[in-house]
Amino acid sequence: MKKRDGFKDQILIVIPPELYVSAKEFTKNLYITDIGYFPQAAEHWVKRPEGCSSCILIICIRGKGIIESNSGRYDIKAGEAVIIPEYYPHNYGSAEGNAWDIFWVHFSGKAAADACRHVYSSEACKPFELKPGNKSRLLFSEICAELSKGLSPTGYELSCGKFWFLISSLSADRKSGIKDGSGIISSCIGIMESRIDGSLSLNELSRMVSVTPQYLCRLFKNKTGHSPIEHYTVLKIQVACRLLDMTTESISSISSRIGIEDPYYFSRVFKKVMGSSPRQYRNRQK
Incomplete structure (x- = not known):
């Protein structure tokens, strides 16, 4: 029979409203x-x-x-987390x-x-993998232990501070990309460097690394602060700078060498x- 709580050895702490109001x-x-904390929660189901x-x-x-949820139906596995915004219709529980x-x-x-938006980025209620070494489990344990001592204002504020740190660490993990996105970005940069003397569109680059243009843009923005094509342009200009510093080639020749035929x-x-x-x-470099 499905149930929301009542599991053996569970921890369930409800904060009195006056504690957070004051x-x-x-x-x-x-x-x-x-x-x-719900251990060995079989037949667990929450419907909202x-x-x-x-x-x-x-x-x-x-x-x-x-x-x-409206975002879809997803499995949640060990080592994964999910965040649900307020008033967002959802159901969740243990798998059959x-x-x-x-x-x-x-x-x-x-x-x-x-905080929710920073953690889930663009897809609410979609599970995400916890980065290796993430301390969320330890922080949860510490918060539960602190609140189990008694609900004092000092202990509550300390617990909320630790929770803020927990959320911040999840947000940082998401921004760095759980599987880090580093492999995808490295592949993209390798492609860009091999095409410095040519051209490359966002759609073409996305197809070459088997991701959507939207995902690739989000990944690059989070990791580099630039869109993929902006980053490609910066790489071209870096090559141009080296040629300006180390050769006497004409500006039009350098322009052509980085795949830009119009020197203006x-x-x-x-x-x-x-x-x-x-x-x-x-001239300034001389």
Whole structure:
């Protein structure tokens, strides 16, 4: 029989509203309303057709579960987490024939919606892999241990501070890319370098590394601060700088060597990246 809670050895801590209502202003930015740990939770199922008034973070430690939402239906495996924004319709629980161990927390506050967006990026309710070495499990244990001592204002504020750190670490993991995205970016840069004297479109580059243009743009923005094509342009200009520094080649010849046939366009692009024209750059370096 499906159930929401009541599992052997579970931890379930509900924070009295007066504790977070009367908390200091910095705590009100991101605070815990409920937190728990459900070990060996078989037949676990939570159904919220209208969502929840708080945001939810679930981390799967063992076993396998399922989450259903407007974003789709996904499996959640050990070593993965999922974040659910407030008032976002969803159902979740252990997979059929499976028991799972999960840490979970409900949280709210002025910064809660932003915190969710920073962690899930563009896809709410889609599970993501925890980076190796991520300390979320340890932080959850510490928060539960602190709140189990008794709900004092000091202990609560300390716990909310640790939770803020937990969310920040998940956000940082997501930005760096769980499988890091480094392999994809390295492949892209290798392709770009091999085509310095030619041209390359976003769609072509995406096909070559088997990802969507949207995903590739997001990956590059997070890792480099540039779009893929902006990064490609910067690589071209870096080569141009070396040629300006180390050779006496004409500017039009250098322009052609980096795949830009129009030297006037090359000068405009160079100035946009370097802050000076190719001629000014070369003279300044002498």
